[in-house]
Each structure stands twice: as C-alpha cells, then as structure tokens.
Amino acid sequence: MIILGINAYHANASAAILVDGELVAAIEEERLNRVKYAAGLPARAIRCCLEAAGVTLNEVDHIAVPRDPWARLGTKLRFAVRMPRFALDRVRVMRRFSGIREDLANAFEMDPHQIRATFHCIEHHTAHMASAYFVSPFDSAAVLSADGLGDFASAMWAVGNGPRMQILGEVTFPHSLGMFYTALTQYLGFWKFGDEYKVMGLAACGQPEFLDEFRRIVHVDHGMAFRLGLDYFSHQTEGPEMTWRDADRTPVLGRLFSPYLEKRLGPTRKEGEPLGPRHHNLAASMQAALEEVMISLWNTLAEKTRQKALCLAGGVAFNCVANGRIFSQTPFQRVFVQPAAGDAGLSVGAAFHVAHQLLQRPRQFVMEHAYWGPAFSASQIREAVDRFEMPADDVRLSELQEGPLLESTARAIAEGKIVGWYQGAAEWGPRALGNRSILADPRRAEMKEILNRRIKHREAFRPFAPSIAEEATGDYFQETHPSPFMTFAYPVRPEKRSVIPAPTHVDGTARLQTVSRSANPLYWKLLRKFGELTGVPVVLNTSFNDNEPIVCRPEEALSCFLRTQMDVLVLGNLFLEKKASSAPLGEPTEGIAQRTA
C-alpha cells in the first residue's frame, strides 16, 4: 500500500511517502529547488519520495492532499461576499487543486489516466493534527493544531485513541493565534514571511509592559475558544493577501493590522529602524499574551480529554518558548511536536490520515527522528568533491575512519573553529538537527558574534541553539523532557549559564535539541567526544546555510563552505580544512573550570 502526501500550491510545499504504513521519505520542495518557502507543485520532492520508495507514480495507491474545498463552506461564502478579492484568490487556489492530477501527469510526462491512485482531500487542521498524533509514540493523546489560517479555521483540537482521532472543536476565521502573532511581527517591522521566530527571540529582551493592552488584542473567551480584538486587525475585512516576490519567488503576506493598533500602541517600527526598549517590551507583551492563551487552552484540553500526553502541530507549535512551559504549567507529562509543525508537515499528516482514519490501518510507525530527506553515498560525496576541484593550496582534505573523524571534529570545535557538519539524510522540518548543521563551541561567549560576522549575518538579538547528549539534559537544563526536534526552550540551570554562554539567551533559556544514541548515533558520539575533551557534552548547532534554504546536496555544502568563512567541513567521512583558517582562539576559561571540576 503506497500513499503519497502532497502539500501543494502554497508556501512550504512538500511531499511524503508511506509504504505499508511506514514513512519512507519526507522533504520540502525548498531544499531541492533552492527557493525559500517554495510553493507550487512540489515535483522535485515527489520525485525524491518515489525514488526513496523505489516506485513510480503509477504504482501509488492513494494521493492525499491537505485541502478540503467543502470544509466550512458557509463561513467561506459569508466572507466571500464581504471580501471579493480574497474570495477570487481562494477560487484560483481551488482551481489549481482540482487540476492536481493533470499537473502531476504533466510533471511526470504521463497521461492523467495512468495515475491510478485514489485522490483524497484532507481538511487542513485535520492533516496538521494527524501529522503529530499518528506519528507520535502515544497510544492515546490530546491533540491541538493552531496556525494562521487553513481551510478557514485557525485551530482545532481532538483526542486520539489508537488509530482514530475524534475532533472535539475548532476556532474559525477571523480569530487566529497565528494571525495575531504575524500581525504584531509586522507591526514590529519584520515583514518577511516566516519572521515570527525573530520576534519570539526578541521577546526575551523585554518586559511585558503592554500586557493589559495585549489582552484586549487576544484573549481566551471561554473553554477552548479564543478571540481577537478585531478592531486591531484588517484581515477580517480585507482578507489576508498573499503575493509572491518577483525577484526570488518568496511569499509576501499583506498587512494584517489596522490603524487602530497604531493608535493604541504608537507608530509601527519602520523596517531597519533600530530596536529599542519599547520594541523589546512590545515583543515581550505579545509573547506573554500568546503564552497566557496557550496555557489556558492546554489546561482546558487536559481537563476535557483527561489525557497525560499532548501532540502539537500548526505554525504556533513552533513557539518553543511557550512549549517549554507546558510541563510546569499544565498536567501534560509527555509532548510530541511534529518537527515540520508548519504547513510542510501537512503532506505527512494527510498521508497518515488516509492510512489510519480513512483506510483503518493499525498504527505501527513512530517518528523517532527527523532524517527523512535525501541522503548521498560516500562515492557520491567523493564525486562532488572531485567535481569541485578543491584548491589544494587552500584546503587540506583527508579521508578518516569514524574514530579519528570524531576526534578531529570535536577538537576543531573545542579550538574555536566553525565546523560544517554534513552527514546522512537531510532533516525534515526547518531545524538543522545534526545532519546539515554548522557547529561551534558553546563555551565561548564571543562565538555568537563570530558566527554572525563570518557566516550567518543574523540580527544580534537572535539566539543560537545548543545540541546536548540526551542523558546530560538534567545537568544543564531545568526541564528534562526530550526535545529531539528543537521545539522546546528550557531555562538553563543558573550554574551552567556561564558554562554554555553562546547558546544561552538573555533570559537564561535555550532552545535545545536533545540527541539520543538511537536517533542519531554519529552526532551523539560527536557530542560525547566533545564532552570527553571539554567536560561539556554540548555544541552550538545552527543550520548549514548562508541566507538560503538549508543545504541538501554535498555540492551546496561545499559551495557554502568555500564562500563563507567556515573553517572546517566534515562531509561524510571527508575532513576538509582551510589552511588559512582562523587561528585557534585559546581555551575558554569556563571550559577549563568544567574539565578540571
């Protein structure tokens, strides 16, 4: 039984394939066509999935598409009368969906009738929830999806029991936690699609001075229902308009807030205007308001379902700061967050929904890691290096066995070098989780500034994340629940904040990745080796890219290595070091204290 999930025709296009109930591959189109947040038909991702499963398109039994034109038709029609332009745009998208069989046939140079798969339209939030619950390790759980908007709803919740999910409720347009966060992100001068995580980072710099006002902007109504103060927004009258930038084909979301928001909170921050305490406090107030609502929703959901496990998906589930508070603020004891919690994850969710809810197949798969993208063999990697004609005067190349490879890599990181770490299959979801990562020494406070200056060019307020050997989590963090997909931020233990200053944010938290031996043996061994050398089984882990989608093929890793000031590239078992790499920075004081302690 082969099920192909396809998220198409809007941002974060992706594909996923299931063979006999097991996920075989899942990949976002942006990693392959190199267009950030790529939309359209993800033909490359589909091809990649089919290759991984060793099948052709005409062998696929079911195709699951996460969009249901019939869902909430009454609400859609009501708003269509008020917002004709938005309605027309929706009709255009629906037309594209109805032509997906023909588009697929064109892309794969087939006759549409050769595609013998049954097509299924799965409602947006149902697919989000399925992407979390059906791949979670839980036999039963409460499930929550929250995002900007999908099929005219912004949130949905359910209880999962074995191979079934029972939907318990929903919040429909125009009330939306995602829209709330995006509108305020825009107000704070961050207009790029997907900039919300920047404001989440900024929030830690301020105090929630404006929380009372923000409680008017968003609040819990009763039970699971939340409401926006609609006077502050414009999307309910003008529609959330999405256009595509000509230059780089990235999405642009139109303005979501109204003049009333500016009247109440003051003028918007112009893009590029320096950030001051007022902006910090606005961001902190927005984050605090979101957390208040989320904590209330989680508690109500726990009460309604009597479940101890929670599954999360939808863009709001990327709010790792809020997620980090679940264990101290709610009765939930175990939480699974889909690593591709945004719309990319819909391809996985739609496919699993078909497998279990529609075809009534038993559950057998647990997403224990996120390495579902393309992988390249040692010979493919070697060929890529040879094709690159590495300048022998500038780069020293050696082929190493696993032991020496780990030793050399850990030593380079400990010496303060910036290391590109490229191994195995590419990650599913927006986080680099130790297969397409740039690694650095977390013990050096200056490392954040060095990484930004030499490679990442990010805003100074944005934190970098740590990876930690899972068994050491409690030694460094105040929470110990695993965070394998970097979806929780926990307070760093006060006595460890000076030990790992680089990935510790200004508020003393860090958005950690816990690495288990079973999920990623090689990366886990690297963390252990670094721990042996320094006493600290933690590295700073940031995505392997330079203002582009995360690298996928070895050629992209090589190109990034050569055009940036990265010192070392570990490409499979090849160790490449620039001869003119920056001199070792000397030992960090805290690191020495750790090792001799």
Ligand SMILES: [Fe+2]
């Ligand atoms: Fe969504």
